Amino acid sequence: MSEARPRGGTRSAPPVGLFVPCYVDQLRPDVGLATLEVLEAHGVQVDYPRAQTCCGQPWLNSGCTRDAAWLARRFVEIFRDYEYVVAPSASCVATLRGHYTKLLGGSADVCARSFELCEFLCDVLGVDRVEGRFAHRVGLHESCHGLRGLRQGGASERVGEPGSKVRRLLASLDAIELTALERPDECCGFGGVFAVEEEAVSCMMGLDRVRDHERSGADVVTSTDLSCLLHLEGLIRRNGAPLQVMHVAQILAGREAVAR
Amino acid sequence: MSHVERAADFVADAARAHWHDQALWFVRTRRDARAQEVPEWEELREAASRIKQNTLARLGEHLERFEERAQQLGARVHWARDAAEHNAIVHAILREREVTRVVKSKSMLTEECGLNPFLEERGIEVVDTDLGEYIVQLREEPPSHIVLPAIHIRKEEVGELFHEKLGSPVGLSDPTALTEAARHHLRARFLAAGAGITGVNFGIAETGGIVVCTNEGNADLGTSLPPLHIACMGIEKLVPRARDLAVFLRLLARSATGQAITSYTSHFHGPRPGGELHIVLVDNGRSEILASPEFRRSLLCIRCGACMNTCPVYRRSGGHSYDATVPGPIGSILGPARDARRHSSLPYACTLCGSCDDVCPVKIDLQSELLAWRRELVERGLASRWKRALMGMAGLVMRHERVYGLATRLARRLLAPLPRRLLQRIAAPWARGRDLPEIPSESFRELYARRRRRDPR
Numbered sequence: 048m049s050e051a052r053p054r055g056g057t058r059s060a061p062p063v064g065l066f067v068p069c070y071v072d073q074l075r076p077d078v079g080l081a082t083l084e085v086l087e088a089h090g091v092q093v094d095y096p097r098a099q100t101c102c103g104q105p106w107l108n109s110g111c112t113r114d115a116a117w118l119a120r121r122f123v124e125i126f127r128d129y130e131y132v133v134a135p136s137a138s139c140v141a142t143l144r145g146h147y148t149k150l151l152g153g154s155a156d157v158c159a160r161s162f163e164l165c166e167f168l169c170d171v172l173g174v175d176r177v178e179g180r181f182a183h184r185v186g187l188h189e190s191c192h193g194l195r196g197l198r199q200g201g202a203s204e205r206v207g208e209p210g211s212k213v214r215r216l217l218a219s220l221d222a223i224e225l226t227a228l229e230r231p232d233e234c235c236g237f238g239g240v241f242a243v244e245e246e247a248v249s250c251m252m253g254l255d256r257v258r259d260h261e262r263s264g265a266d267v268v269t270s271t272d273l274s275c276l277l278h279l280e281g282l283i284r285r286n287g288a289p290l291q292v293m294h295v296a297q298i299l300a301g302r303e304a305v306a307r
Numbered sequence: 308m309s310h311v312e313r314a315a316d317f318v319a320d321a322a323r324a325h326w327h328d329q330a331l332w333f334v335r336t337r338r339d340a341r342a343q344e345v346p347e348w349e350e351l352r353e354a355a356s357r358i359k360q361n362t363l364a365r366l367g368e369h370l371e372r373f374e375e376r377a378q379q380l381g382a383r384v385h386w387a388r389d390a391a392e393h394n395a396i397v398h399a400i401l402r403e404r405e406v407t408r409v410v411k412s413k414s415m416l417t418e419e420c421g422l423n424p425f426l427e428e429r430g431i432e433v434v435d436t437d438l439g440e441y442i443v444q445l446r447e448e449p450p451s452h453i454v455l456p457a458i459h460i461r462k463e464e465v466g467e468l469f470h471e472k473l474g475s476p477v478g479l480s481d482p483t484a485l486t487e488a489a490r491h492h493l494r495a496r497f498l499a500a501g502a503g504i505t506g507v508n509f510g511i512a513e514t515g516g517i518v519v520c521t522n523e524g525n526a527d528l529g530t531s532l533p534p535l536h537i538a539c540m541g542i543e544k545l546v547p548r549a550r551d552l553a554v555f556l557r558l559l560a561r562s563a564t565g566q567a568i569t570s571y572t573s574h575f576h577g578p579r580p581g582g583e584l585h586i587v588l589v590d591n592g593r594s595e596i597l598a599s600p601e602f603r604r605s606l607l608c609i610r611c612g613a614c615m616n617t618c619p620v621y622r623r624s625g626g627h628s629y630d631a632t633v634p635g636p637i638g639s640i641l642g643p644a645r646d647a648r649r650h651s652s653l654p655y656a657c658t659l660c661g662s663c664d665d666v667c668p669v670k671i672d673l674q675s676e677l678l679a680w681r682r683e684l685v686e687r688g689l690a691s692r693w694k695r696a697l698m699g700m701a702g703l704v705m706r707h708e709r710v711y712g713l714a715t716r717l718a719r720r721l722l723a724p725l726p727r728r729l730l731q732r733i734a735a736p737w738a739r740g741r742d743l744p745e746i747p748s749e750s751f752r753e754l755y756a757r758r759r760r761r762d763p764r
Contacts, residue, residue, distance in 0.1 A: 069705070072751040073715055074744050079751035080758075095755050100705045106698055108659060110681030110690055114702035121706070146678075195661035204339055204617060204665045206348035230332070234619045238658025240694065243736035245656060247315035248623050250740035251324060252658075281741025 063093050064129030066161070068139045069101040071273050078273055081300035082135040082164055088300075089172055093133075098125045104142040107150065109240045119150045123157055131171060132161040135296045137271040140166075141196030163271055164296055166199055169212045175219065179301045182222035186265030186290075187214055188256065188279065189232045190272035199271070203232050213271055213295060220298070226263035233259075237278040253282045261288055267304050268292045309652035314624035328622040330458060335616040337565025338666065344567075345557065355554050356670035359607040362512075362545055363597060369512040369545050370588065376515025380577030382584040390420035393589045397422060397504070397537055400585055401431055404535060406501030410493075412519065412526035413437040414506025415453050415610055416539045416589060419632045422504075433504075434496040436525040438489055445472045451626025453633055454563045454612035459625050493525075503529030507540035507586075508609070509555060512547050516576040517586065520559060520569040527573050534582040538575070542588050543597075543606040555609060558668035563611040596644055601679045605640045607669040614663035614673060620656055629653060636663040640676045643684070651689045654680035712752065719746055 063086060067079040086093045103118030122143070126132045134140050143158045168174040189211060193199040201208020218225055236242070236252025243249075257279060260268050268283075268290055270276050276292040283290050291304060318324050342348045362369055374384045387393035393416075401409065409426065411417065411433055423433045423444075435444045439456035443449065445468055450456030457465070466479035475488040505526045509518040517538055519526045530536040546555060560566040578584035596602050615621045615635030626634040631642035631650055639657060642650035654677045663673040684690040704714045722730060723746060731738040 067751045069711070073719075074747070076747055076749060076751035076754050080754060083755075095752075097752060097756075098708045100708055100711045103705075106702055108678070108681070109694055109698050110654075110678070110683075110685035111695070111698045111702065112682045112685070114698065114705075117702070118705055191658070191660035191662070195665060202662065202665050204335070204342075204662060206342050207346065234658050234660035234662070236619065236658060238660070241655065241658045244691075244694075245311055245314060245620070246736050246740060247311075247318040248620055248656075249658075251318050251321070251623050252619050253741070255325075255328070277744050278741065280744065281737070284742035285740065 062130055063091050063167075064126045064132045065093050065095045066099060066102070066126065066132050066134035066139070067095065068134060068136045068273075070277075071135060074277060075273055075294065077302070078135050078294040078296055081294065081296040081302060082133070084300045085164065085168075085177075085296055086133060089168065089174065091172070094129070096125050102139045102142050103150070104139055105239055107142060107146055112150065115146075116150045119147050123147070123151065123155045126161075127155070127157045129157070130160065131167065132157060133164055133167045134161070135164050135271070135294060136273065137163040137166075137190050137193030137197050137199065138274060141192040145196055163193060163197060163199070164299075165213045165216050165271060166197060168216060168299075175215070177216055177219050177299050179299065180221040180223075181217075181298050181301075181304075183267045183304050184224045184226055184263075184265050185217060185298070186226045186228060186260035186263050186268045187211070187217065188235060188260075188268055188270040188272075188275055189213070190270050190275050191232075191234050193271045194232055203230075217269070217295065217298065223298075226260070226265045228259050228263050230259055235275045235279055237275050239274070242278055249278070250282065253278050254286065257282050257286065257288050257290065260290055266290060267298075269295050269298055271295050308630075310624070310628055310630070310656040311652060313628035313630065314620070314656065317625040317628055318623060324623050324625075326461070327459060327625055331616045331622045334455070334565060335613075335666075338562055338613060338616065339565075341561040341565045341567060345561070351554060351558055352668055352670050355558055355609075355668055356607060358546060358551050358554060359609075359669050360604070362547055363543065363603065363606055366542065366545070366597065369547060370542060373510055373512040373515055373545055374588075376513065377517075377577070377586055378515070380515050382515065382577050382586050385585060385587045387587055387589045387591070389591045390589075393420045393539065393587055393591065394422055394425040396587050397539070398426060398429060398431070400535070400537060401426070401502060402429075404501065406533075406535065407431055408496070408500045409433045409502045409504055410436050410497055410500040410525075410529040410533070411440075411504040412506065412521060412529050413440050413456070414504065414539055415633060416506055416541050417504065418450065419591065420539075420589070422539070434493070434500075436493055436497070436523075436529055437521065438486060438523060441489055441493065442468065445469075449627070449632070451634065452612060452615055453610050459627065497528050497532050500529065500533045502533050502535040502537060504537045504539065505530060507538050507544050508559065509552060510540055510545045510586075511549050511552070512545050514549055514576060516549070516574055518552065518556075519573045519575070520556075520571065521573070522564070522566075522570045524571045527571055530573075530575070531579070535585075536575070536578065536582065537585045537587065539587045539589065542590055542593050543608075559609055559611055562613040562666065562668040592645055596641075602640065602644060602676055604671050605637065605644070605673075605676055607671050608637050608641075609669055611668055613666040613668065614671075617662045617666045618657075619660060619662070620658065624656070629656070636673045636677070637671065640673065640680060643680050647684065647687065648689055651684050654678075654684065655690075712750075715750060716753075719748070719750075722746055723748070
């Protein structure tokens, strides 16, 4: 897998392996592009190893552990030589950091060097302000795996936790207004295989989130996780809610919200 | 029927499902407020978790010590291997003393063992004296929550029930009036009872004492009036020292109902003068869980119900959708341990949001145990066939970059020209309630390749 190796940086910035999760790759490629652009705008040298497919999360979560372990080994093989791995998905990164050790029967140090985009900006690059403007009322959907898997912020049930990194980055944009939700971090009900298996509960959970965002006065819903967003978008469109979804990378990259 | 169908039934009554969700969310918010008042909350959880883990690591010793001390205090200690032995022991104690009327305070263990029907079949009247338990007993249904057994029933429905069963006036829905009506009826049962059965929240190894927490004082009344007290206790309920209660009592009520402490925290050290105290220690599968490293921590549970109140699935599907003695996240681990086939849908009734891990006062690794159960179910061939087949096929695609690239490109080509309505039908479980996302003409990898050709580095 020679193509998986980094090209050897000539710049001083750390060479980053860009991990674009399979569903982002297939369903909203612009989120991958936006991630790339945000990283490059911060002077990061980025490489996208073509051999990548999936981190194995869907298999892990459905109990097909053997397949998940195979994909985990494959993932580590592809990304092991990068100084950092960055992905526009808290959920996939939480799989690497939270579950690979068990899946692989030993720790892989590349996992500790893997970050969700906002996390990477805040914790590795030390960014506390993103240049740009986004003149919208934005509802932040804190993804469970970002909040409780990666601890990107304090979940409402925990005591003495710091504020959300994602929120802080978004708030630094000009003209943006972040709305206040009644339930700031309730699960949207996507849950991978749950979304189709427990369809009824999943849709009810999602619609409850949509209504909360609507009541908050948001016109854009954003998140670190496209999986949550696609589920919410499906419900928004089916129910004619006056909202649109954008991945946080798209907002940080300066994409315009499309008026619907 | 699996959790999926029962949950769909519950959700179908949207108004009720929303009301249920709100009622439990209210409890969760109260819990948050009480937890926030304790700055060392997270340390307290850690301490509780460690105490329980240490106790379980030497459970045999602690149990023997507990038995010895309890006997020194004058209690009789019985050991029950399983539910059948537990029921037989309790029945024998009652029969020997010719007791035919029993009042019982809340005990999930006796639910687990099916004690009520067992005794009733043998001519013994058992009255549940916890108000919520009393309501579900009158409705002849199991509790839907371990702390709030009747949380699924509206107060108007309780009014109708009481009118029908207790002859209270029509249209009663004021909680105070309803409680008054129940109290009036229960008082006579308390006075007539020959024995009081209670559960146990904590057994203390160093003293041989037991602690029962209630909000209604019903355990106290039920053990003060009749001369015979039978306390039914799972073997995992022990704490080593009395001072450990200082940790657990601060966590229990805050986690359970958002109270700083339960209204009554009753300590029983031996029988009261002239009375008898029997403690029945029950295993019923607990040793097996203890022997499994993967699921051992589920035994730390102090039955506070916080994982249910925070669970977004439980709140919207109702406790009965789990069809298990203990519902919700912890029940989805304990259920399959009892009968994996029957409860095979429970570990999947979860989005893995992780909120249960965060509220659990003894830090049970609920998410990872739920995942472990999913793996077990797949390995034992108990997970649904379509899931295994679909995941198996998709897994093969993901193993090779070229296959992945080709398969996804092909799928996009084939799907793109299909009419939207047909697509929605093909993807029914997703698309019945949700629109499908648009399928882009190019994937990221294709866009990236073009970009690199244009702008080689």
